[in-house]
Amino acid sequence: MSDTITVFEVGPRDGLQSLGVQVATATKIALIDALARAGLRKIEATSFVSPRWVPQMADAGDVMAGINRQQGVTYAALTPNERGLDLALAAGCDEIAIFASASEGFSHANLNCSIEESFARFAPVMQRSAEAGLPVRGYLSAVIACPYDGPTPPAQVHRWAERLLEIGCYEVSLGDTIGAGTPDTLGNVLKPLLHDIPADRLAGHFHDTNGLAGDLVVRALDLGLRTFDASVGGLGGCPYAPGAPGNIDTRKVLECAAALGFSHGVDLALLGDAEQIAMSIAAR
Helix, strand or coil, rough: CCEEEEEEEEHHHHHHHEEEEEEEHHHHHHHHHHHHHHCCCCCEECCCCCCCCCCCHHCCHHHHCCCCCCCCCEEEECCHHHHHHHHHHHHHHHHHEEEEECCHHHHHHHCCCCCCHHHHHHHHHHHHHHHHHHCCEEEEEECEEEECEEECCHHHHHHHHHHHCCCCEEEEEEECCCCCCCHHHHHHHHHHHHHCCHHHHHEEEECCCCHHHCCCCCHHHHCCCCCCEEEEEHHCCCCCCCCCCCCCCCCCCCCHHHHHHCCCCCCCHHHHHHHHHHHHHHHH
8 A cells, every 4th residue: 555645735726715705816826836846746726617606716717827837736626517627628727626415405505406416417527528538536525424414424425426436537535524524433434435445546635623634634544545635724714613724734634644654745845835825815
């Protein structure tokens, strides 16, 4: 099993979108470039969504056009539909992501449709992405608990994670959306999944709402996961717990892994440059 971890940096998209503030395009570009210089090799740079619903991402095309692309870095974007895919292709994104939920309540609240309906919407995106040779990553939210439905049965997580892989996603990011997870509840989700899905096709996306995200990283590493989503400087609070931490800090993931003997290839001194930009954004 690999002794190297991968951090999928989500700060420029998930982090900034969660903050709900407008950030200058030049600042977003500077943040992404700083992350690439630090050695992050997977960066979710933006999302191609309706500016009416997510005005923070209205400059997605300009961001992608302005970054100084580094060799070996994958620049990804969230694309909820074919229109988003068209824009992502035009912008030269290296991969895209789609977003599903493991709970019906969260799917209806966040996507305005049932889980099954969301997969019907994914079908043309997946087909056209395959034709274009564009890798697709799948997000699965509320894998521990849902703010509307309560605890999520592990069998539901299993069902929809497998479905995302079946339709063509190369990896499924398992999101503890409200930060409700503990090492035990995470284990209850991961153990049955890992009977049927290789660990290298799963990633952990943990929120630090209750201060346990680092413990979840350790538990996931113990069970074989090697990819983790994280946000530089912890950008992005938890939308269901105002004032609480949200996305786990990139540095915390790296430190948790390093303490257990895993390598990561990120220059922590250079990461500090990106953290300074993140802090300036968060202070607004």
